[in-house]
Amino acid sequence: MGISRRTLLGGLAAFAGGALTAVAGDKAAQAITADSPLPLAGGYAPGTHSDRRTPPRHSHTSVRWSVDVSQKLVALTFDDGPMPRWTPQVLDMLDELKAPATFFLVGERVRANARLIHGRLGRHEVANHTWSHLDMAKRDFGDLHRDLLRTHVQIRTVTGREPTLLRPPYGHLGGSTVLAAAEFGYTVVLWSLQMLESVYVHHPAGLADYIAGAARPGTILLAHDTGPEDRLVAIRNLPRMITGLRQQGFELVTVSDLLGAASESPAGPSATGPSAEGESAAGHALGAPH
Numbered sequence: 001m002g003i004s005r006r007t008l009l010g011g012l013a014a015f016a017g018g019a020l021t022a023v024a025g026d027k028a029a030q031a032i033t034a035d036s037p038l039p040l041a042g043g044y045a046p047g048t049h050s051d052r053r054t055p056p057r058h059s060h061t062s063v064r065w066s067v068d069v070s071q072k073l074v075a076l077t078f079d080d081g082p083m084p085r086w087t088p089q090v091l092d093m094l095d096e097l098k099a100p101a102t103f104f105l106v107g108e109r110v111r112a113n114a115r116l117i118h119g120r121l122g123r124h125e126v127a128n129h130t131w132s133h134l135d136m137a138k139r140d141f142g143d144l145h146r147d148l149l150r151t152h153v154q155i156r157t158v159t160g161r162e163p164t165l166l167r168p169p170y171g172h173l174g175g176s177t178v179l180a181a182a183e184f185g186y187t188v189v190l191w192s193l194q195m196l197e198s199v200y201v202h203h204p205a206g207l208a209d210y211i212a213g214a215a216r217p218g219t220i221l222l223a224h225d226t227g228p229e230d231r232l233v234a235i236r237n238l239p240r241m242i243t244g245l246r247q248q249g250f251e252l253v254t255v256s257d258l259l260g261a262a263s264e265s266p267a268g269p270s271a272t273g274p275s276a277e278g279e280s281a282a283g284h285a286l287g288a289p290h
Ligand SMILES: [Zn+2]
Pocket: 079, 080, 129, 133, 169, 170
């Protein structure tokens, strides 16, 4: 597929941030993007405010795939709930095992299924996974701000807790995603290990053993508490997986506790200026051995 001159210019404008778009004129950019979910002529949304005057409320955000810790800590995360199918079973199993997890919740599902999590979160953490499982990379800041705020308020209303973490659906993120995360003071949390349900669909014990064997200190493990049938292979084997992790000396913690353990550790990211800090946080996570 060829790249049109217009698309290229749009991309350059997004990349260059202030100067070039200011020359092109914000009004022109708005006209192109006003009714399009793909800002700047089909390109990606910029990581700066279109009016060039409003900085995000926080000077930086960080993107985490895993966390640098010396202790054998692992964070188990569940995406896409709450849904009647499987969320209650997952919560029951975690209760039985006294294992904490972080739930990246979809706002409209929290509204529809509030009873499933109300009073049931105990040791767990709740976090933002957008209102309707949005592909964030394709939306501009205004869209994302509205979406995340609505989800944040819904989660707070039902759980009484303030989310501090964002996981963009599909792991898709663009400039506007990190800008919106900075606006809310969220840390963007991806993952370093995931359930390979389709590979192990006929070999459930193998999946539990694979996860227990592949975990490292600071691993963020992706699972789902809803979705297609093959994901049941992971959910049914949670006890085996968690027991296996514990037998190897791992402790399960929430993502925020994992991040907290890193900041207490001498190996954690050092406090430097805003721009250097963002780079160093990403660099640390990328350099993790998995
Ligand atoms: Zn998701």
